[in-house]
Amino acid sequence: MPAARLDLHLLGPFRLHQGDQLVAGFDQARLQHLLAYLVLHRGAPISRQQLAFAFWPDTPDQQALKNLRTLLTRLRQALPDADDCISVTARMLHWRADAPLRLDVAEFEAAVAQAEGADPAGTASALAAAVAAYTGELLPDCYDDWILPLREQLHGTYGAALERLVLALEEQRDDGGALPYAQRLCGVAG
Numbered sequence: 001m002p003a004a005r006l007d008l009h010l011l012g013p014f015r016l017h018q019g020d021q022l023v024a025g026f027d028q029a030r031l032q033h034l035l036a037y038l039v040l041h042r043g044a045p046i047s048r049q050q051l052a053f054a055f056w057p058d059t060p061d062q063q064a065l066k067n068l069r070t071l072l073t074r075l076r077q078a079l080p081d082a083d084d085c086i087s088v089t090a091r092m093l094h095w096r097a098d099a100p101l102r103l104d105v106a107e108f109e110a111a112v113a114q115a116e117g118a119d120p121a122g123t124a125s126a127l128a129a130a131v132a133a134y135t136g137e138l139l140p141d142c143y144d145d146w147i148l149p150l151r152e153q154l155h156g157t158y159g160a161a162l163e164r165l166v167l168a169l170e171e172q173r174d175d176g177g178a179l180p181y182a183q184r185l186c187g188v189a190g
Helices: 029-040 048-055 061-078 104-115 120-133 148-171 175-189
Strands: 006-009 015-018 086-088 092-095 101-103
Touching: 006 029, 029 048, 029 061, 029 092, 048 061, 048 092, 061 086, 101 104, 104 120, 104 148, 120 148, 148 175
Parallel strands: 006 101
Antiparallel strands: 006 015, 086 092
């Protein structure tokens, strides 16, 4: 029987659900950040060395690798059906492409991509979906160096999506619909 889908929210406060149940065991920030790192870098395997350095850059290599092993053990204990989601070898880790996952970041990025080349109504609809998916900055409580460029990139994409949405709605002469997005855009730029 296939594992139930995980719903992971990284935009705004961290939330992980399986079905309609909150997944217990993810109350520690480091565990949340490891899961986020694996999911956000799901396109390719990640070496243990790279991951250990990303999480413990000022720690000697051996200690950083030991810390990673401990954290990875805790992740595999907390994550339902972990082996269906994460491939772990002696040297590499990666999030499985076929893992049952709904990720808010992926939905945001897909909606932004869908807006490209769509007709004006389709553009506005896709951008509205993107803006709705962006419920806050990427893991706002994480200050690790690895997340900062990703957070900035997503925030910039969000601002651009808001701006394009306002323009698209104005072109459709929907000033009432554009106004709340224009107000949000002022908050992003300010």
